Amino acid sequence: MTDIAPAIELKGISKAFGPVQANKDISIRVMPGTIHGIIGENGAGKSTLMSILYGFYKADKGEVFISGRKTEIPDSQAAIAAGIGMVFQHFKLVENFTVLENVVLGAEDGWSLGPSLRKARKELINLADEYGLNVDPDALIEEIGVGMQQRVEILKALYRQADILILDEPTGVLTPAEADQLFRILQRLKAEGKTIILITHKLREIMDVTDTVSVMRRGEMTATVKTSETSPQQLAELMVGRKVLLRVDKTPAKPREAVLEVKGLNVTDDKGVHRLKGIDLTVRAGEVLGIAGVAGNGQSELLEVLGGIQFGEGSVKLNGAEIDLTGRHSDGQSRRARGIAHVPEDRQREGLIMNFAAWENTGFGYHHDDRYNRSRLMMDNAALRQDTEEKMDRFDVRPPNPKLAAKSFSGGNQQKIVLAREIERNPDLLLIGQPTRGVDIGAIEFIHQQIVALRDQGKAILLVSVELEEILALSDRIAVMFDGQIMGERLPDETDEKELGLMMAGMTREAAAAQPQNAAQEG
Amino acid sequence: MDVIPKWADAVLVPLISLILAAVLSALVILAIGEDPVAAAKLMVEGAIGSTYGWGYTLYYATNFIFTGLAVSVAFHARMFNIGGEGQAMLGGLGVALVCLYIPFPHWALALPVAIIGAAAFAAIWAAIPAYLQAKRGSHIVITTIMFNFIAAALLNYLLVGMLKPSGAMDPATAKFAATTHLPTFQDLFSWGEKPVFRGAPANVSFFVSLLACVAVWFLIWRTRLGFEIRAYGESESAAKYAGISPTKIIMISMIISGALAGCMAINNVMGEAERLVLGSVEGAGFIGIAVALMGRSHPLGVLLAAILFGFLYQGGAELALWTNIPRELIIVIQALVIMFTGALDNMIRMPLEKIFLMMRKEGAA
Numbered sequence: 001m002t003d004i005a006p007a008i009e010l011k012g013i014s015k016a017f018g019p020v021q022a023n024k025d026i027s028i029r030v031m032p033g034t035i036h037g038i039i040g041e042n043g044a045g046k047s048t049l050m051s052i053l054y055g056f057y058k059a060d061k062g063e064v065f066i067s068g069r070k071t072e073i074p075d076s077q078a079a080i081a082a083g084i085g086m087v088f089q090h091f092k093l094v095e096n097f098t099v100l101e102n103v104v105l106g107a108e109d110g111w112s113l114g115p116s117l118r119k120a121r122k123e124l125i126n127l128a129d130e131y132g133l134n135v136d137p138d139a140l141i142e143e144i145g146v147g148m149q150q151r152v153e154i155l156k157a158l159y160r161q162a163d164i165l166i167l168d169e170p171t172g173v174l175t176p177a178e179a180d181q182l183f184r185i186l187q188r189l190k191a192e193g194k195t196i197i198l199i200t201h202k203l204r205e206i207m208d209v210t211d212t213v214s215v216m217r218r219g220e221m222t223a224t225v226k227t228s229e230t231s232p233q234q235l236a237e238l239m240v241g242r243k244v245l246l247r248v249d250k251t252p253a254k255p256r257e258a259v260l261e262v263k264g265l266n267v268t269d270d271k272g273v274h275r276l277k278g279i280d281l282t283v284r285a286g287e288v289l290g291i292a293g294v295a296g297n298g299q300s301e302l303l304e305v306l307g308g309i310q311f312g313e314g315s316v317k318l319n320g321a322e323i324d325l326t327g328r329h330s331d332g333q334s335r336r337a338r339g340i341a342h343v344p345e346d347r348q349r350e351g352l353i354m355n356f357a358a359w360e361n362t363g364f365g366y367h368h369d370d371r372y373n374r375s376r377l378m379m380d381n382a383a384l385r386q387d388t389e390e391k392m393d394r395f396d397v398r399p400p401n402p403k404l405a406a407k408s409f410s411g412g413n414q415q416k417i418v419l420a421r422e423i424e425r426n427p428d429l430l431l432i433g434q435p436t437r438g439v440d441i442g443a444i445e446f447i448h449q450q451i452v453a454l455r456d457q458g459k460a461i462l463l464v465s466v467e468l469e470e471i472l473a474l475s476d477r478i479a480v481m482f483d484g485q486i487m488g489e490r491l492p493d494e495t496d497e498k499e500l501g502l503m504m505a506g507m508t509r510e511a512a513a514a515q516p517q518n519a520a521q522e523g
Numbered sequence: 524m525d526v527i528p529k530w531a532d533a534v535l536v537p538l539i540s541l542i543l544a545a546v547l548s549a550l551v552i553l554a555i556g557e558d559p560v561a562a563a564k565l566m567v568e569g570a571i572g573s574t575y576g577w578g579y580t581l582y583y584a585t586n587f588i589f590t591g592l593a594v595s596v597a598f599h600a601r602m603f604n605i606g607g608e609g610q611a612m613l614g615g616l617g618v619a620l621v622c623l624y625i626p627f628p629h630w631a632l633a634l635p636v637a638i639i640g641a642a643a644f645a646a647i648w649a650a651i652p653a654y655l656q657a658k659r660g661s662h663i664v665i666t667t668i669m670f671n672f673i674a675a676a677l678l679n680y681l682l683v684g685m686l687k688p689s690g691a692m693d694p695a696t697a698k699f700a701a702t703t704h705l706p707t708f709q710d711l712f713s714w715g716e717k718p719v720f721r722g723a724p725a726n727v728s729f730f731v732s733l734l735a736c737v738a739v740w741f742l743i744w745r746t747r748l749g750f751e752i753r754a755y756g757e758s759e760s761a762a763k764y765a766g767i768s769p770t771k772i773i774m775i776s777m778i779i780s781g782a783l784a785g786c787m788a789i790n791n792v793m794g795e796a797e798r799l800v801l802g803s804v805e806g807a808g809f810i811g812i813a814v815a816l817m818g819r820s821h822p823l824g825v826l827l828a829a830i831l832f833g834f835l836y837q838g839g840a841e842l843a844l845w846t847n848i849p850r851e852l853i854i855v856i857q858a859l860v861i862m863f864t865g866a867l868d869n870m871i872r873m874p875l876e877k878i879f880l881m882m883r884k885e886g887a888a
Contacts, residue, residue, distance in 0.1 A: 018880055309763050332766025342764070350764040353757045360750070365765035367750055379747050 005068030007032040007164055007195035008053070013062035015048055022048040024219045026062070030212075032163075035186060035196045037206040037227070040216030041239055041440035042411050046199050049216070050166050054086045055079040066164075085157020089169040091149050093141045099152050100124065100137040103159050120159065127158050131188050146294075147178035154185070165189065166197045171205060175294050176468060176501030183209045203232040204469070215239055240441045250452045253476040255284040259429050259460035260306075265314035265325075267301045267484075275301040276312065277484040283429065283460040288451065290475025290492075291464045292500050298484035299464040300345055303433045306462070307342035308335040309350075319428060332365060341422035343415075345433030345464065351418040354407035358397070359388040361406050362421050391420040396446065412443030419447060423454055430454060433464040448474060468497050482506045527872070527879045533824065537817055539871050540863040541831075547863075548856040557848055569841025570834045578708050578723020579840075583807075584833030585725070585790040586611075588732040590811025591829050592739050593784035595820035599743055600776035601756040606652060606667030607784040608808025609674030610645040614785025615792040616678060617644030619686065619799035622699040633703040637789050638731070645785020646778045648674060653777030657770040663777070671808070682801050695800040705794045728790035735783060736822040742779070743822075752776050784808060816865035828864075835860060 006029040015023040022045045030036040040046050051057045053064065055073040064071050066082045073079050079086070093102050100120055108116045121137055128134045135144075135151050144152075150170060157165055167186075171179040186196055186209060198210060206213050207227060214224040215238040223238050237243055260283040267276035276298050283289045293299050305312035305325065309332065312325045318338055335342070344350035352361050363372045363384045371387075374380045388402035395416045397409070406414060415435070422430065435451065436444040451474060455461055465471050471478055472492050480487045480503035488509025490500065502512040527535075549559035570580045590607040597604035604610075617640035627633035652666035682694040691697075705727050708720035743749040755762040755772040762769065787807060792799050810832055817831075818824025839853035863871075 019883065307764070308766060331768065332764055334766070336766065344764055346760075349758065349760045351761070353754055353761050355757050356754070363750075364754065364761070367747055367765075373747060377746050377748075379745065379750055381745070 004032065006030055006065070007067060008197070009065040009068075010049075010053070011063045011065070013049065013052060013059045013064075015052060015057060015059050021219050023052070023059070026216075026219075026221045028214050028221060028224060030164075030195055030197060032067070032195050033190060033193050034211040035190055035198060035209055037198045037200065037210035037213035038216060039200060039203070039206050039213060039235060039239060041201065041442075042438050043218075043440070044216040044239070045219040046216055047168065048219075050086070050168060050197070050199060053079065054084060054166065080160050080162070083161060083163040085154075085160060085162025085165050087150065087153040087157065087165065087167045087170060089172060091153055093149060093152060095142040096140060098138050098140055099135050099144070099155075102141060102152055103137075103156050107160055123159055124155065127155060130192065131158070132185060133158075145178075146173045147175075147181065150174070150182065151185070163193075164195045164197070166199070168199045169201070170198070171200070171202065172466075173295060175504050176497050177505055179205075203235055206235065207232055217241055236441060242442070248448045248452060248473045250474075251456075253287040253455065255287040255476065256458065257285055258282050259285050259319060260462065261315075261317040261320075262306075263315040265302075265305065265312055265316060267298075267305050267310055267312040269301070269310075275484050276305070279314070279484075279486055281479055281486060283462050285428075285460050286455060286458045287476040288455050288461040288463050288474050290471040290478045291462065291481055292468060292471045292478055292504060293464075293466070293481035294504050295466050297481045297504075299481055300433070301484075302481070303342065303345065303431050303462075303464055306335075307340065307344070307431055308332040333368065336365060336425070339428035341425050341427035341430050343418050343422050343430070343432040343435060345437070347414055347418050352406040352414055355405055357403050357405055358392070358409070358417055359385040359402035361417055362388040362391060362402075364421070366421070366425065391424060392417075394424075395420040395450075410440070411438035412440045412447075415439050415447060416443065419450060423450060427459065429460045429462065431462050431464075434466065435463070436465075436467070436470060468500060471500075472497070480504055480509075488512075527876050531875065531879065532872070533819065536868065536871050536875065537828075537864055539875070540867065541860065543871075544856075544859040544863040547859050551852065551855060551859075552848065555848070555852065557846060562842060562846060562848060565841055565845060566834075566838030569845075570838035574708075574712075574719040575721055575723050576837060576841075578720040578725040579837040580830065580833040581708070581729050582723065582725040582790065582795065582833070583836040584829045585729045585732045586787050586807040587810050587814045587829035587832050588826060589735065589787035589790070590784050590808050591814030591818060591825040592732075592735055592811075592822065593780045593782075594811045594815035595818065595822070595825055596739060596743070596752075596783060597776055597780035598815060598820045599749075599756045600752045600772050601759075602653075602656070602773060602776055602780070603664050604649065604667055604777065604780045604784075605664055605812065606649060606670045606781075606808070607811045608804055608806070609667070609671035610648050610781045610784035611787045611804045611808050612671075612674040612678050613648040614641035614645040614788035615799050615803055616681065617641045617785060618788040618792045619696050619699075622703045622793060623686075623696060626700065627702050630703055630705055633793075634705065634727070634731075634789065637703070637793050638786055641785040641788040642782035643785075645788075646782040649777045649781020649784070650774065653774050656777075657773040663773075678799075679801060682799065686799070693800070696798045698798045699793070703793060704797065705789070707794070724795040726790065726794035728794045731786070731789065733826070735786065736826050739783070740822040748775065784811070813861040813865050816868075831860075832857075 008030040011027050013023050013026040026049060038046050048057065052059045053073065055075040055078050064073060071082050073082065094105065100117060103124065104116050104120045124137050133151050133155055135148055135155065141149060170182060174182065190196060200206060210227045212224060213227050215222045215235060217239060262279055262281045265276055265279040269275050279302060281289065291299050301310060304310040306316065314325065316323045316325060318340065348354060353364065366372065367379065372380055372384050385402050392400040392402065397413050397416045406417065409417065432451065435447050439447065451461060463474055475492055477489055478492055478495065478500065479489045480500055482504060483506065487503040490509065499512050503509060552559040552562050570576045590611060593607050594604055618637045621637050621640035622633065625636065648670060652663055652670055655661040655666050656663040686696045687694060688697040708723060708725040709718055712719050743753065751767045752772055754765065755767055755769060759769060791803055796803060814825055814828040814832055817828040835857050839857065842848050842853055843850045
């Protein structure tokens with residue numbers, strides 16, 4: 001092994017943004033023809049490291065060796081020239097161009113497009129044969145699915161003769177089946193001698209596909225180990241720096257009367273697209289109903305219409321009393337007054353005002369409440385600050401400074417601020433979307449405990465998450481959404497990720513149950 | 524985490540901008556063969572060297588405080604109200620109608636009624652674009668600009684036709700009754716033998732504008748409405764989540780904004796001209812945008828910026844009067860100040876951020 005030069009070797013990479021040390025003296029060696037995982041919490045410095053490798057940032061210190069040669073990467077052009085291809089978490093594709101045009105874009109051979117396109121078409125067919133990356137070259141990007149779009153990103157990199165492929169959180173937008181497909185493509189790329197770096201925060205993916213794995217914490221590389229010689233538990237500990245509970249500790253639910261009853265709920269958005277198509281569901285006191293589904297299948301709209309942000313049609317009853325979905329009063333204020341709390345999916349766009357101080361955010365949405373107001377006109381800022389201090393203490397928000405702007409807190413602490421605000425209202429129904437998106441493992445544990453504790457107090461909880469593991473861990477019942485409809489309901493002990501994955505891809509519960517065991521593998 | 528401390532952002536950035544604008548202005552004056560030092564001296568002398576000069580500077584400043592506050596309030600809701608000019612014109616109409624047709628026994632009674640008249644007319648004028656934005660999605664910048672032209676045409680029509688006293692030659696209303704005369708600084712502060720502020724137009728409206736500053740501060744940072752306005756301005760999606768109605772915030776913030784712009788008329792129409800003439804606003808509505816930008820939409824900043832622009836107006840008038848520097852060049856100087864303090868903000872801030880970062884690093888090391 002020693003005589004083969006590593007495909008990538010980083011030596012002593014450091015990078016600071018102002019006072020924040022994003023990368024501290026990082027060194028790794030990635031051998032050619034392997035899949036190397038980089039795992040770490042949000043803000044651990046994974047993306048910064050890869051951005052340095054791809055020429056977006058310049059390292060303050062350190063050296064990069066590609067195939068044994070010291071290489072300067074001042075910009076992404078140089079990275080491509082060095083054989084590095086990057087697949088970003090958010091795709092960089094032109095929506096109204098075809099697959100072929102996107103592949104050629106930026107790699108045209110001359111002033112005339114024709115020859116480049118012809119060459120690219122031939123090349124695409126070759127690549128498809130070689131790696132099983134079948135895509136219709138003439139399809140428009142906006143008309144193909146997310147999984148296909150990701151393939152186009154990979155094809156783009158391969159078309160530019162990339163030998164080293166970096167994938168940043170590639171499965172965030174995929175169904176489990178699509179993710180499995182992606183991993184098979186990666187295995188094949190590896191077999192053909194490509195080197196792959198997989199950045200993720202999902203332990204399962206690391207265990208499934210990588211050969212070696214590096215763990216990052218707070219800008220430092222804490223360990224690099226062979227995947228076969230480690231365990232998820234050990235990796236989690238390395239990521240967080242202490243022992244963590246990966247499973248949620250909870251007793252069986254003791255559901256009582258129905259709190260939320262939804263019948264025939266329809267939502268049509270501003271553009272006239274039918275987002276929810278006749279949703280029926282019930283959430284009872286003392287249980288968590290989990291909604292599984294790939295992002296964009298109506299879960300957001302469901303939360304929004306229940307939370308009073310969107311208008312809808314149909315019947316929604318809270319504690320037996322009908323809620324007005326179309327009238328003037330169907331807004332967040334009246335929902336809160338009736339005992340619906342809402343932790344929105346996107347805390348940075350909806351749940352918080354990033355430029356507001358923490359104490360202003362604590363009253364946000366409840367600013368009509370008597371205890372936050374001195375008179376009909378004036379707010380009681382002192383009471384708000386006091387209240388925030390108490391909430392920060394109870395929810396262990398760090399730093400516990402109510403005057404700090406929301407944007408200055410980490411993702412997990414931002415989420416704790418939102419949770420503290422909504423849970424402490426003692427609501428009958430909690431709507432909660434993506435409770436742990438962008439939240440570090442340590443905080444995930446805490447947030448999950450809070451949700452279970454609220455359930456045990458006899459509250460009804462409607463949970464929406466794209467993380468299947470989270471749905472399985474927290475829910476007492478699971479409903480799967482696809483294309484604005486509920487495909488069926490399952491109990492967490494009776495189902496697994498495979499079956500839920502099939503339902504998330506549009507199969508009904510019965511069809512999914514009838515699938516032979518290996519069906520998921522063929523997608 | 525903020526890169527530069529608050530005080531530097533509020534004081535240092537505008538100060539450096541001003542110095543740069545002054546240096547550039549000096550070069551321009553030098554280029555046409557005049558002495559920049561003498562010109563600067565003359566401006567300072569003329570604008571703040573005497574109570575007379577102050578009387579003019581503060582008169583102009585009063586106009587700019589009202590229009591600056593108007594732009595600020597709307598801007599907290601991220602509404603860019605370019606229509607201060609037209610709203611102030613309509614405010615003038617409100618003041619004129621009140622002063623012409625209601626027989627007041629004393630100015631102390633006339634002033635509050637005139638304020639209501641000015642605010643009401645201007646608020647309605649601002650409410651139309653606000654409604655179009657809230658309900659129809661017509662962009663507020665475009666509609667408020669258009670409403671400036673409509674306001675000008677409307678006033679032209681009214682002053683040439685209906686409001687002009689028969690037999691008069693110029694498009695203006697009759698003079699208001701003497702009982703509506705607002706006490707000027709000369710009336711207020713001349714106790715001794717020698718009158719101060721002699722002949723200068725500054726009047727009690729200045730104190731009304733100071734009250735307006737306090738009121739706006741209170742509104743934005745102490746009331747629930749202000750909280751909602753700021754929340755909506757920071758994030759529309761978050762405001763919707765919290766159940767804050769966008770329509771309500773757009774309408775109310777624009778109505779308050781318009782009313783503030785309209786209140787300018789108690790200074791220039793009631794306090795100075797004592798009749799409504801055509802073109803009485805003289806661009807103060809637009810200066811208000813620069814004032815709000817420079818003042819960071821904070822009432823204290825608006826107050827200081829308004830006095831600065833009052834100084835530039837009065838000093839500029841003195842320059843035009845006593846030197847060969849043409850009037851147009853004075854507009855160039857004012858434009859340079861607007862450009863540096865408003866538009867080129869980041870040009871100053873980014874190098875400053877770098878300096879502060881370096882200082883911090885050295886401090887840490």
